[in-house]
Amino acid sequence: MxxxxxxxxxxxSQLAFADDSCGDTTIENQSDADGINSxxxxxxxxxxxxxxxxDLSLSGIEEITGGIISSGAANVxxxxxxxxxxxxxxxxxxxxxxxxxLSFPKLTSVGSINWEALPKLQSLNFDTGVTKAGDVSISNTxxxxxxxxxxxxxxxxxxxxxxxxxxxxxxxxxxxTDLISFSGNYDTLEIDLPNLGTGTNMTFQNISSVSVPSxxxxxxxxxxxxxxxxxxxxxxxxxxxxxxxxxxxxxxxxSMPNLKTVNGGFTIARDDKLSTISLSSLETxxxxxDFSGTFDKISLGKLKDxxxxxxxxxxxxxxxxxxFKQLKSEDVIKGSFxxxxxxxxxxxxxxxxxxxxxxxxxxxxTSSGAAFMTGANVxxxxxxxxxxxxxQLL
Ligand SMILES: *[C@@H]1O[C@H](CO)[C@@H](O)[C@H](O)[C@H]1NC(C)=O
Ligand SMILES: *[C@@H]1O[C@H](CO)[C@@H](O)[C@H](O)[C@H]1NC(C)=O
Ligand SMILES: *[C@@H]1O[C@H](CO)[C@@H](O)[C@H](O)[C@H]1NC(C)=O
Ligand SMILES: *[C@@H]1O[C@H](CO)[C@@H](O)[C@H](O)[C@H]1NC(C)=O
Ligand SMILES: *[C@@H]1O[C@H](CO)[C@@H](O)[C@H](O)[C@H]1NC(C)=O
Ligand SMILES: *[C@@H]1O[C@H](CO)[C@@H](O)[C@H](O)[C@H]1NC(C)=O
Ligand SMILES: *[C@@H]1O[C@H](CO)[C@@H](O)[C@H](O)[C@H]1NC(C)=O
Ligand SMILES: *[C@@H]1O[C@H](CO)[C@@H](O)[C@H](O)[C@H]1NC(C)=O
Numbered sequence: 416m417x418x419x420x421x422x423x424x425x426x427x428s429q430l431a432f433a434d435d436s437c438g439d440t441t442i443e444n445q446s447d448a449d450g451i452n453s454x455x456x457x458x459x460x461x462x463x464x465x466x467x468x469x470d471l472s473l474s475g476i477e478e479i480t481g482g483i484i485s486s487g488a489a490n491v492x493x494x495x496x497x498x499x500x501x502x503x504x505x506x507x508x509x510x511x512x513x514x515x516x517l518s519f520p521k522l523t524s525v526g527s528i529n530w531e532a533l534p535k536l537q538s539l540n541f542d543t544g545v546t547k548a549g550d551v552s553i554s555n556t557x558x559x560x561x562x563x564x565x566x567x568x569x570x571x572x573x574x575x576x577x578x579x580x581x582x583x584x585x586x587x588x589x590x591x592t593d594l595i596s597f598s599g600n601y602d603t604l605e606i607d608l609p610n611l612g613t614g615t616n617m618t619f620q621n622i623s624s625v626s627v628p629s630x631x632x633x634x635x636x637x638x639x640x641x642x643x644x645x646x647x648x649x650x651x652x653x654x655x656x657x658x659x660x661x662x663x664x665x666x667x668x669x670s671m672p673n674l675k676t677v678n679g680g681f682t683i684a685r686d687d688k689l690s691t692i693s694l695s696s697l698e699t700x701x702x703x704x705d706f707s708g709t710f711d712k713i714s715l716g717k718l719k720d721x722x723x724x725x726x727x728x729x730x731x732x733x734x735x736x737x738x739f740k741q742l743k744s745e746d747v748i749k750g751s752f753x754x755x756x757x758x759x760x761x762x763x764x765x766x767x768x769x770x771x772x773x774x775x776x777x778x779x780x781t782s783s784g785a786a787f788m789t790g791a792n793v794x795x796x797x798x799x800x801x802x803x804x805x806x807q808l809l
Contacts, residue, residue, distance in 0.1 A: 436451070439462075440457065445469070448473055456476075457480065458480050463491060471491060472496075478499070481503060483505075493516035493517070496518070498521060499522055511533050514533050521543050534557050536557050539562065541564070553575075559581050576598075583605070590611075593615055598621055602622070602643050603623045605622070605624045606625045607625075613633070618639075619642055621641055628650060628651065631653055634678075635656040642665075642666065653673050653696075657702065663689075666689055681703070685769060690712070695716050697717060699719060704721055721750070722749050726764040728762060730759065736756050
């Protein structure tokens with residue numbers, strides 16, 4: 416083997432090594448970050464160490480194939496990435512308790528977002544806007560809105576315990592392929608999903624309004640717990656899985672004029688202001704109907720098939736069970752049947768109180784299980800190993 420060949424091989428290996436410096440990188444100060452600013456593409460994860468302090472600027476990098484990961488870096492005050500357009504894997508920030516600025520003006524695509532405990536972060540400087548993300552989980556941040564998150568599609572979308580969050584408007588979102596859930600945010604949170612047409616499960620807790628004018632079909636559960644709105648309107652909704660309204664203290668009007676099919680159970684409990692329930696198109700309930708409360712009038716004009724049991728109990732003197740007894744006798748209601756009007760303590764099918772004046776409130780089991788794929792760790796071949804290989808050739 417000629418020396419010339421060996422030198423060429425050596426040069427090539429050094430080039431490979433130079434490339435490796437654009438692989439998995441851990442940084443603990445700005446000069447570490449400056450060391451990768453010639454990497455247009457970072458082929459791996461960028462990890463920000465706990466001990467990083469102050470501002471971080473990631474200039475020059477346009478793409479990170481892995482993730483941006485930082486946990487417990489309590490002294491990072493800002494992260495700025497002026498040229499970054501995409502993060503292939505996870506964008507995980509946890510416990511960056513003094514972070515006030517996230518500036519990613521060109522970012523459009525992220526594998527997944529998981530932000531947890533960023534109490535000083537109030538807004539996002541995502542000028543172009545993230546339109547593509549897998550699972551998104553945002554909890555315990557100081558964000559007042561989610562402007563800059565402009566998803567067209569999303570997997571799990573979980574927004575929990577952001578006590579300053581006032582509005583969420585995701586104009587672009589048309590199709591949600593996994594659980595969408597909101598809970599423990601401030602009670603004044605207003606949610607607008609103007610173009611969402613289809614989804615799987617959607618659960619709402621502790622919000623003050625929700626607008627879903629285009630929603631047509633859910634394959635899973637639609638549930639509301641402890642909300643503060645007066646009217647729920649889903650003008651285009653034709654079909655859902657389980658449908659739940661519990662502990663919504665101000666709810667007086669449920670408007671779903673086109674709802675035809677509930678592919679699950681339908682529960683209404685402890686919504687003390689609800690007096691009239693009118694679902695003029697409802698034909699089929701695959702599970703049980705379980706309504707308890709203070710309502711006066713219920714009209715389910717087209718009901719043809721209730722496959723589960725039927726429990727209806729109201730405190731109201733003017734509420735009448737007659738039409739439902741008829742439905743039972745006509746075998747529209749297939750399961751067990753119980754209907755009580757003018758009862759002092761209405762209960763749900765499982766024996767819990769149907770009004771909030773009595774105790775025992777239940778809440779949903781909100782699962783916030785955002786699962787993230789872990790980045791493939793590309794093995795790094797060190798220079799020493801390459802020299803070792805060369806030595807063997809000699
Ligand atoms: C930055 O951190 C690296 C270790 O990651 C260290 O070697 C270097 O001295 C630090 N530079 C400065 C300017 O603190
Ligand atoms: C943040 O800075 C404070 C004050 O300098 C220091 O005591 C603390 O250990 C730092 N935290 C981390 C995670 O490095
Ligand atoms: C929504 O997304 C799912 C999964 O990608 C797809 O199967 C479904 O057809 C989409 N629905 C609409 C209405 O785009
Ligand atoms: C509601 O559905 C109708 C009929 O499919 C459609 O024309 C209309 O645009 C929908 N409304 C919204 C707000 O999506
Ligand atoms: C989705 O809804 C179905 C019922 O419609 C329920 O059985 C399931 O547990 C829900 N999944 C999640 C993750 O909430
Ligand atoms: C959210 O609503 C539930 C009732 O469903 C209530 O128990 C809980 O205290 C509320 N949480 C907040 C943070 O308001
Ligand atoms: C209930 O809300 C719907 C939709 O906002 C509205 O059209 C209807 O008039 C309301 N009904 C009552 C009784 O307020
Ligand atoms: C029951 O209906 C009657 C006649 O419509 C009405 O006068 C009365 O106030 C109603 N009772 C309640 C408790 O709403």
